Amino acid sequence: MGDEDWEAEIIKPHISSYVPVFEKDRYSSGANGDTFNRTPASSSEMGDGSSRRDHFMRSGFASGRSLGNRDPGESNKRENTSTVGGFGVEKSFGNRGFSNNKFEEGDSSGFWRESSIDCEDNQTRNRGFSKRGGYQDGNDSEALGSSRRGGRGSFRGCRGGFGRGSPNSDYEQDEGTQRSGGIFGSRRSALSGAGNGDTFQSRSGGGSGRDSWKSEAEGGESGDTQGPKVTYIPPPPPEDEDSIFAHYQTGINFDKYDTILVEVSGHDPPPAILTFEEANLCQTLNNNIAKAGYTKLTPVQKYSIPIIQAGRDLMACAQTGSGKTAAFLLPILAHMMRDGITASRFKELQEPECIIVAPTRELINQIYLEARKFSFGTCVRAVVTYGGTQLGHSIRQIVQGCNILCATPGRLMDVIGKEKIGLRQVKYLVLDEADRMLDMGFGPEMKKLISCPGMPSKEQRQTLMFSATFPEEIQRLAGEFLKSNYLFVAVGQVGGACRDVQQTILQVGQYSKREKLVEILRNIGDERTMVFVETKKKADFIATFLCQEKISTTSIHGDREQREREQALGDFRCGKCPVLVATSVAARGLDIENVQHVINFDLPSTIDEYVHRIGRTGRCGNTGRAISFFDLESDSQLAQPLVKVLSDAQQDVPAWLEEIAFSTYGPGFSGNARGNVFASVDTRKNYHGKSSLNTAGFSSTQAPNPVDDESWD
Ligand SMILES: Nc1ncnc2c1ncn2[C@@H]1O[C@H](COP(=O)(O)OP(=O)(O)OP(=O)(O)O)[C@@H](O)[C@H]1O
Numbered sequence: 001m002g003d004e005d006w007e008a009e010i011i012k013p014h015i016s017s018y019v020p021v022f023e024k025d026r027y028s029s030g031a032n033g034d035t036f037n038r039t040p041a042s043s044s045e046m047g048d049g050s051s052r053r054d055h056f057m058r059s060g061f062a063s064g065r066s067l068g069n070r071d072p073g074e075s076n077k078r079e080n081t082s083t084v085g086g087f088g089v090e091k092s093f094g095n096r097g098f099s100n101n102k103f104e105e106g107d108s109s110g111f112w113r114e115s116s117i118d119c120e121d122n123q124t125r126n127r128g129f130s131k132r133g134g135y136q137d138g139n140d141s142e143a144l145g146s147s148r149r150g151g152r153g154s155f156r157g158c159r160g161g162f163g164r165g166s167p168n169s170d171y172e173q174d175e176g177t178q179r180s181g182g183i184f185g186s187r188r189s190a191l192s193g194a195g196n197g198d199t200f201q202s203r204s205g206g207g208s209g210r211d212s213w214k215s216e217a218e219g220g221e222s223g224d225t226q227g228p229k230v231t232y233i234p235p236p237p238p239e240d241e242d243s244i245f246a247h248y249q250t251g252i253n254f255d256k257y258d259t260i261l262v263e264v265s266g267h268d269p270p271p272a273i274l275t276f277e278e279a280n281l282c283q284t285l286n287n288n289i290a291k292a293g294y295t296k297l298t299p300v301q302k303y304s305i306p307i308i309q310a311g312r313d314l315m316a317c318a319q320t321g322s323g324k325t326a327a328f329l330l331p332i333l334a335h336m337m338r339d340g341i342t343a344s345r346f347k348e349l350q351e352p353e354c355i356i357v358a359p360t361r362e363l364i365n366q367i368y369l370e371a372r373k374f375s376f377g378t379c380v381r382a383v384v385t386y387g388g389t390q391l392g393h394s395i396r397q398i399v400q401g402c403n404i405l406c407a408t409p410g411r412l413m414d415v416i417g418k419e420k421i422g423l424r425q426v427k428y429l430v431l432d433e434a435d436r437m438l439d440m441g442f443g444p445e446m447k448k449l450i451s452c453p454g455m456p457s458k459e460q461r462q463t464l465m466f467s468a469t470f471p472e473e474i475q476r477l478a479g480e481f482l483k484s485n486y487l488f489v490a491v492g493q494v495g496g497a498c499r500d501v502q503q504t505i506l507q508v509g510q511y512s513k514r515e516k517l518v519e520i521l522r523n524i525g526d527e528r529t530m531v532f533v534e535t536k537k538k539a540d541f542i543a544t545f546l547c548q549e550k551i552s553t554t555s556i557h558g559d560r561e562q563r564e565r566e567q568a569l570g571d572f573r574c575g576k577c578p579v580l581v582a583t584s585v586a587a588r589g590l591d592i593e594n595v596q597h598v599i600n601f602d603l604p605s606t607i608d609e610y611v612h613r614i615g616r617t618g619r620c621g622n623t624g625r626a627i628s629f630f631d632l633e634s635d636s637q638l639a640q641p642l643v644k645v646l647s648d649a650q651q652d653v654p655a656w657l658e659e660i661a662f663s664t665y666g667p668g669f670s671g672n673a674r675g676n677v678f679a680s681v682d683t684r685k686n687y688h689g690k691s692s693l694n695t696a697g698f699s700s701t702q703a704p705n706p707v708d709d710e711s712w713d
Pocket residue numbers: 247248250293294295296297298301318319320321322323324325326467468588589590591615619620
């Protein structure tokens with residue numbers, strides 16, 4: 001549900017729901033619901049709760065001007081019904097223990113009332129609220145800055161304490177703006193030249209979940225000249241070996257990856273490898289792999305590593321948390337080592353051999369840390385640059401040498417525009433979360449990238465795309481980026497959910513959601529939980545509400561300053577705040593140890609988004625749980641794809657959900673039918689009207705003649 005949608009909500013009846021009973025972890029082995037001819041990944045081997053505290057009362061926002069007992073939707077309800085009384089008095093959301101004076105004052109704060117009257121103004125205020133540190137320990141985020149933040153260095157566990165790079169004014173002239181990404185986000189703001197940190201884009205013309213998502217995912221990063229200067233310099237990650245190689249344990253289901261079926265399509269794929277040894281990597285890489293705790297390949301690694309080593313273009317789709325990052329980093333590094341890469345030196349114009357792009361700042365930073373880990377002890381130098389941070393700082397990092405550039409799209413275009421990055425030497429172009437990188441939000445930017453002067457043509461470079469979801473239409477667009485004989489690897493069901501996540505769908509009406517959330521979080525205790533909501537405003541509201549409930553919570557979304565986003569992630573990673581309320585900006589790619597629960601307070605508008613969100617738990621063979629609040633009023637369109645995802649992942653499908661799916665889509669619908677929910681396989685086959693099945697048993701299916709594929713280009 002986009003911002004606009006909840007702005008327009010009306011009173012809904014209270015809908016009863018039940019309390020989830022957390023069962024013991026379970027894993028459904030056996031058939032994987034796959035209906036293609038596939039092969040198992042391999043035949044032989046696989047392949048402080050006590051620290052919880054109330055942050056809320058520290059916020060300037062809280063002091064004497066409380067939120068009131070409403071979430072933004074409720075706020076709006078009141079507007080629509082012209083109710084002007086104090087908060088927390090209406091039946092639908094009253095009587096939950098919030099009706100003390102503190103909350104009843106809320107209406108006079110003006111915050112939510114204004115928010116529902118004027119979206120743009122409201123967002124501006126919301127931002128101001130956020131800038132003060134809001135509910136999240138306001139003292140920390142602004143005043144203390146990076147020195148107290150787990151931030152980047154807290155990956156794999158709160159090793160904060162590392163200092164902050166000292167700003168150097170050399171490049172400050174080049175500094176970009178901090179953009180908050182209004183409803184259409186920074187990308188569009190970049191085009192319009194508006195949308196700086198304090199000014200928001202009009203919301204007209206959109207408001208679909210996807211569009212809202214776009215604004216969330218990026219949050220602004222291009223370096224045009226509008227808005228305040230961005231001065232944030234992220235703290236450098238720790239340099240000691242222990243921190244670089246810190247990792248979490250694979251889970252009890254790691255070996256079950258062996259049973260997942262894999263399909264490779266396209267001409268003449270190289271055989272999969274079964275072990276790291278077969279990859280024939282150099283000693284330094286092998287040492288790094290061992291230090292990272294990797295002993296067995298995951299299926300996507302078994303298939304992707306030899307394909308990339310053979311120089312082929314690749315589109316790979318594998319479940320969340322199954323090791324796609326190493327699947328592209330290791331063979332790229334192996335090639336670089338094999339080609340005798342020389343240490344890059346200080347130069348004003350750097351020409352990296354590899355460019356990796358990802359849709360969010362936190363994700364690209366995570367990929368950078370992985371690249372740094374696997375290239376440890378080699379002369380390969382990885383650099384990261386992303387929006388919301390001082391451009392000058394990024395440039396100073398880049399000019400010191402850059403073999404692998406990890407970047408978010410807007411910032412990448414900035415450093416290319418500033419002639420700090422040249423593209424002539426690019427041999428590898430990696431699109432992580434590729435379906436996202438090619439959709440309407442980022443697709444145009446990616447097209448610009450491949451047509452930048454100096455960028456080798458697709459015939460001259462290797463292009464690699466990875467994601468857990470690949471809608472058919474996006475697969476078709478991808479043809480423009482890939483050589484026509486690219487290979488397609490599907491591990492398990494394309495777009496399918498990770499089976500290590502136990503999924504529960506609860507019918508919860510809008511006005512019961514907060515009560516239910518608190519109930520669930522109290523049952524969960526201190527286990528790390530991500531709570532997804534649909535809008536930035538709601539993220540702030542729910543996080544504040546939870547803090548009022550004495551549940552230590554932080555939040556991440558596109559309206560928060562980058563400093564705050566990193567602090568929030570750091571606090572969540574290290575367990576200081578075991579609950580992270582997030583918008584979809586945190587849905588993809590983030591690999592956070594010990595996230596045991598994902599709660600969809602609001603369901604997303606697309607099933608792919610759902611799959612990515614719940615994939616923040618149940619990673620690398622560990623089990624996890626996902627609970628989603630299904631609001632009959634707003635989520636019915638998701639019933640059919642949900643039923644399919646649940647049944648494909650061998651989860652219980654509630655009868656009521658099936659009923660809604662049937663009634664919405666009519667008698668023809670079958671929960672087991674593939675429908676158009678997501679791509680079943682390599683769409684080249686469908687596109688050419690050929691069967692998507694290879695009845696000859698597994699192995700690789702034949703893609704159409706490459707010549708035919710030219711029609712894609
Ligand atoms: N072969 C392996 N052995 C042990 N751990 C591994 C292996 N491969 C990857 N991992 C670990 O598994 C975790 C998940 O990997 P990664 O983040 O690459 O997943 P992903 O498939 O990209 O997920 P997503 O779709 O959510 O982006 C990481 O902590 C990574 O270090």
